[in-house]
Amino acid sequence: MNNDLSAKPSVVYHLLRQAVFEQSLIFMQGVLGKKGTLIDLGAGHCAFSRMAHAMGWKATALDVRKERVPDLPGEIGFIHGDINSMVWNPADYDVILCLGVYYHLDQNMQHRLLERCKGKPIIIDTHIANPPGMPTRYGRMLGETYEKNGEWGADYKEAPHLDDKARKETGLLASYDNPTSWWQTKDSLLQTLHQYGWPHVWTFDYDGLDFVQRTFFVCNTVDQSGTGLSGIRI
Numbered sequence: 001m002n003n004d005l006s007a008k009p010s011v012v013y014h015l016l017r018q019a020v021f022e023q024s025l026i027f028m029q030g031v032l033g034k035k036g037t038l039i040d041l042g043a044g045h046c047a048f049s050r051m052a053h054a055m056g057w058k059a060t061a062l063d064v065r066k067e068r069v070p071d072l073p074g075e076i077g078f079i080h081g082d083i084n085s086m087v088w089n090p091a092d093y094d095v096i097l098c099l100g101v102y103y104h105l106d107q108n109m110q111h112r113l114l115e116r117c118k119g120k121p122i123i124i125d126t127h128i129a130n131p132p133g134m135p136t137r138y139g140r141m142l143g144e145t146y147e148k149n150g151e152w153g154a155d156y157k158e159a160p161h162l163d164d165k166a167r168k169e170t171g172l173l174a175s176y177d178n179p180t181s182w183w184q185t186k187d188s189l190l191q192t193l194h195q196y197g198w199p200h201v202w203t204f205d206y207d208g209l210d211f212v213q214r215t216f217f218v219c220n221t222v223d224q225s226g227t228g229l230s231g232i233r234i
Contacts, residue, residue, distance in 0.1 A: 020204050024123050024218050036094030041083045042101035095121045102126040107182040114196040124217040129154035129183040153184035
C-alpha cells in the first residue's frame with residue numbers, strides 16, 4: 001500500500017482543513033477570553049461539532065438532513081432545521097460555524113444569513129471563485145467570474161435534482177433546491193463581510209494546493225491584534 005500522502009490530495013486536504021479549524025477555534029478563544037458556546041450550521045456528519053466538543057466548547061449541531069446525523073454524545077445538542085429558518089437564534093451562541101455550507105447558497109440566501117449573524121463571531125469555510133481571467137479547476141460546473149449586484153463571483157451549477165426516492169435514501173441536498181450557487185472571489189467576499197459588520201477578518205488560504213479553491217474566513221467585530229495569535233501553526 002502506498003502511504004505517501006502526496007498521492008492522496010483529498011486526504012491531505014481534509015487533514016489540513018481539520019487543523020485549520022482547530023487553530024481557528026483557538027483563535028476565537030483568544031478573542032473571547034473563554035471557550036464558549038457555538039452552533040455548527042449545516043453540520044452534516046457533525047465532525048466539526050465533535051471536534052469542538054473535544055476541545056472544550058459547548059457545541060450544537062444544526063442540519064435539515066436528519067438522515068445523515070450519527071449518534072452524538074449527550075453533551076452535543078442537535079437542532080433539526082434549516083439554516084435560514086427561525087429554529088435557531090444567533091444570540092444564543094458565542095460563535096457561529098458555517099463550514100462547507102456557504103457556497104451551496106445563492107446570493108440572496110447568503111445575504112439573509114449574514115444579516116442574521118451580524119455582531120457574532122463567525123467562521124466561514126467556503127469555496128471561492130478566481131479573479132476574472134484566471135482558470136478554475138471546476139470546469140463547466142463553475143461559470144465565468146462576473147459582477148452581480150455589486151459583488152464579483154461566479155455561478156456554480158449544483159448537482160442535478162434528485163427524485164423523491166433518491167432524496168429519501170440520501171437525505172436532502174445542502175443547496176436547498178437552488179440550481180446554482182454563488183461563489184464570490186476572496187476580495188469580494190472580504191468586502192461583503194466588512195459591509196455586514198465584521199471589520200476584522202483573518203483568512204487562511206491553501207497555498208500551493210492546486211486541487212483546492214477554498215478559504216477559511218475567521219470574522220470578528222473586535223480587534224484581533226491583542227490576542228497574541230498572529231496566524232496559523234500547522
